[in-house]
Amino acid sequence: MNAPLLELKNIKKDFFGNQVLTDINLTLNEGEVLGLVGENGAGKSTLMKILFGMNVIRDTGGYGGDVLLNGQKVNFASPFDALAAGIGMVHQEFSLIPGFSATENILLNREPQKKSVVSEVFGQRLNTLDRSAMRKGASDAIEKMGVEIDGEMVINDMPVGHKQFTEIARELSKEQLKLLILDEPTAVLTEREAAALLDSIRGMSSRGIAVIFITHRLQEILNVCDKVVVMRDGEIVKDVAAQETNVTEITRWMVGRSVNAAAASHREPPESDTVMSIRRLWVDMPGETVRDVSLDVRRGEILGIGGLAGQGKLGIPNGVMGLYQAGGTVTFEGKEIPLNAPRKCLDSQLAFVSEDRRGVGLLLDESLEWNIAFPAMQIQDKFLKPLLGGLIKWRDEKAIADVTKRYIDELQIRCTSSRQKAKELSGGNQQKVCLAKAFALEPQFLFVSEPTRGIDVGAKALVLEALKKFNRESGVTIVMISSELEELRQICDRIAIVSGGRIAGILPATDSSEDFGALMVSQVV
């Protein structure tokens, strides 16, 4: 009996003790198309990284279990080994040389060459390129793909879909290709292009190439895949033939988990007036485009914003707070807040804890004192001593140290002193510093974006508790954006789900996971 093309046995992976994959078992036959679905953080991309021999896996201690290719155990030392073994991968980010033509990109570093006298003497890199063979090789690959693209067109001039196809053609041009991994390839395609891609996947499969197809568009999976594998929390929860299931079922498997503590601490949502209303907001945040969002936030509530990655949930706070180019109207306390002006938002007593801790949230090279006190000092003239009758605003080191110490105690920030540099703290403690920074502003309204991303369980609970306390005790309205639905359900009153850059719906946090799941995939782009 023939061994399957690919077999994964008991694959395990942890990042520094944080288990992200547990006992993954999977088989894939020649020409089979497998649809891999799951929420963000379910472990899909980690699994693919293992399969593709990415460095990050080895740098973090390797993985457990076996990968078998045609019945042979393999362990790739680098993506190049994986490529040699016939595995190709099309990543979400394009890996193309912008000034090269499609042909040049398809055959990048694998160009057919002609020997010459010079290259005999000075080595192979002085071979001349065989342009006509290149054209032929590229057009063969394009033909194999079944989607028409112009081989001579420069990447820069291409519509985004064609770039995607160029990437796929590059993988197809590799003779040894047996398995192609497509990581959300349709995310950037128009409907027509996506349909063409699905056709081309069928074509590949009939040619004996197995495909692993990762997407959030569930209908596509049902259209093209032979079987569907659903991942959740680092495990495979379902492995089923595509004909035997439907979108609703898959959605339930994706998000459904035993509903436990979630609703425990729920209160009656405060029935109060609208404190902020957002109308027709668009935000140009790369990868998190917001298209047309209208949303009312009630005074004193904790509103959750959830949704899949890339659907635009992060764009909302970043746009309102002026960090990315945005349009539309935002009214706070009856007054319109100008967009694209961070200062104006902060002056109106709004605050924002960014999801990008290291990039936006912290002054990594400065002390905790600076990090926590800086915005309050600049916006509200706190922690300053007026000298010479207010002519000079002198930094009040003692007040800064005091407030920092207060938040260190309150939020249990682990550090050697309040003068320690922010970059020396762990992720969870850095997050607490970001919160402290926002708290120090004593805002009336707080955006918190992905407050628990990449921090350990203990810190997570603390951060959520602190937010809740801040809301209850200071009466601050909080809008919390998170990829983790369960976390939102733990502390929010209502949860809005963003899909395709729009609000797909707003439900009370007590509603079932399935309902939220259905909203998440409703308008996926």
Place this chain on the structure above:
Amino acid sequence: MSENVNKANRTFTDRARDAVQSFGLPRMIIAVFLLVLFIAAPFVGADFWTQVTNLFNRFSWNAVLVLAMVPMVHSGCGLNFGLPLGIISGLLGATLSIEWGFTGLASFVMAVLIATPFALLFGVGYGWLLNKIKGGEMMIATYVGFSSVSFMCMMWLLLPYHKPDMVWGLAGKGLRTTISLEGYYAGVLSRFLQIQIGKLVIPTGALLVFALLAFLMWAFLHTKTGTAMTAVGSNPTFARAAGINIDRTRMLSVVMSTWLAAVGILMYEQGFGFIQLYMAPFNMALPAVSAILIGGASVNKASIANVIIGTILFQGIVTMTPTVMNSMIHMDISEVIRIIVSNGMILYALTRRTEATR
């Protein structure tokens, strides 16, 4: 977390090693080299106190030019290779002050006053340009400096200066390449409160002026605006999210840098005793840049201590190598050593990963 615990338990030797590490190997070598020169000086017949006096003098000439690096480094504009632009403002102040007949201390004060509007004007233009090309500041700053110096070469010839002390004797117009400041402000600061103990002479006045400017700089960095400037240099995105107007802050730092360069060249001239025009400002940026780097600054972090240590080390090498090395090996290779050390130091700073972790 465990790392933090370790940190608390660190012994003194660990801290000492850390201090050396943060001080940096090249700085260490330069400091030791200078120390050796000082120790060797008496053996080769150079008088120790004369050497120290020299060092004091050179320090008082150059320190303000090095101080001019600080604001732009703080705001993340990098090392100010465009220093010549500020120097030109200073030169305009100096020549106009003399042209208009001021002498003595008044000529110095007036030079500073006249240079100020020029420095503001040039600084605003320069800052506007640097705001348009964020990320490519250092290379463009270099060439802005060069262009302005060569442009002024034409202007020194064309501008209607008439003071006989300054223009070419024969033609009666066009400024000379070197103008003596005797009777104007040569030494006006260094002679003020000058202290003389045996062979040691301390130019107290000049040192005091530097101390005042350094104090003002230090104080500025402790104000609200100064804090914002440091934050912009440390992480511009953070600063923007905290409502800081980045372009305006950078502009302010460039103007400050330019003005300090203008004052710096006047300080240099009062010590040196001459105004040098035409191509002279051309290569004045590199010594100042390498001095602050030797003092422990990096491309985006600098303090007043860096300025003082750096100027002492750099000027120490400049003054000591000719005397000591010449007597030892009978070759005047000091100039070459200076070129290698200063540019080597800049290279070292440029090739290190930017210390800001982003």
Place this chain on the structure above:
Amino acid sequence: MSQNNKKETSAVRKVLGFLGANSVPVMFILICAVCIPISGFSPAYLLNEIVTRMGRNVFLILSLLIPIMAGMGVNFGMTLGAMAGEIALIFVTDWQIWGIPGVVLAMIISIPLSIALGLLCGKILNMAKGREMVTSYIISYFINGVYQLVVLYMMGSIIPIKHSTIRLPRGYGIRNTVSLLSMRQSIDNLLAIRVAGVKIPVLTFLIIALMCLVIVWFRRTKLGQDMRAVGQDMEVARDAGINVERTRIISIVISTVLAGFGMIIYLQNMGNMPTYSAHSQIGMFCIAALLVGGASVDRASIGNVFLGVILFHLMFIVAPSAGGKITGDTMIGEYFRVFVSYGVITVALVMYETKKRRAKASLGEQLRAAQQEGE
């Protein structure tokens, strides 16, 4: 009707775009057009000068093309090659090898020196990715210090120099000027022909033509393709298995070696060598000339080199005399041309940086337009 209008506006836009993209050469053509009549030089004289200077400079400027292709910007480190060429010439002069053999030998000696310096420069530049230009600029100063150490102090004391004609009177070190009379214009004069009073150094031009062909050929090689790939996106190139660091170093080494040859060709034409200043100016003039020809920091062609040499040197010849006629002081013209050289480099650098930023911004514009269409 409206389509017609659109066509017209697009034509106007094209012309404006062309002028905008080529503003530096256009500006230079204007400067030359104004200065040439004022200077009063005869066309024959100008032609003769231009031909001479082309033979002298083009090879040097060609050495800048390859690092630009590899995305490392304008190689201010070309002065390293120039220094290698000078050291080689000092040796050859000392050994009294004359004429063409001397030139060829100097080129051969310069190769290992250039390679060593190029490797060093390439390695350092790999440590300073993203600020190659300012780093290569400082490297040129740094190596200049080392060069002085070697030539001014070690030659004659440690490195044997026999002939006192090139040694300083004190016994070691090389004189400020080394006479290259023995090989002066030996390449230029071989096969030289005169056409209507203009001397054409045919052999030099042949060498230059050959070099151009080599560069054209090089672009078609695997290595050339790799360099272009590395120049546009290092990460993508690395993912595709190209050895990025090595490719960058090779580009700098090639550039340095060519600059060494170029310097030797340049100096044999001049006939004497200012030992301590020849290389420091040559870098600036070559870079300015290339940029005047319409090249930018990330894009340069052989055409840019020739156009640049012609325009830049035309300005260089006429500026002092034109300046003298206008202001009555020839120094003005001298300073003017120095100012223009620096100014051109400044403008080109600023244009490059703003273009880079505009490219980023336009990406956002596109997205927004797409969204608004959707609304």
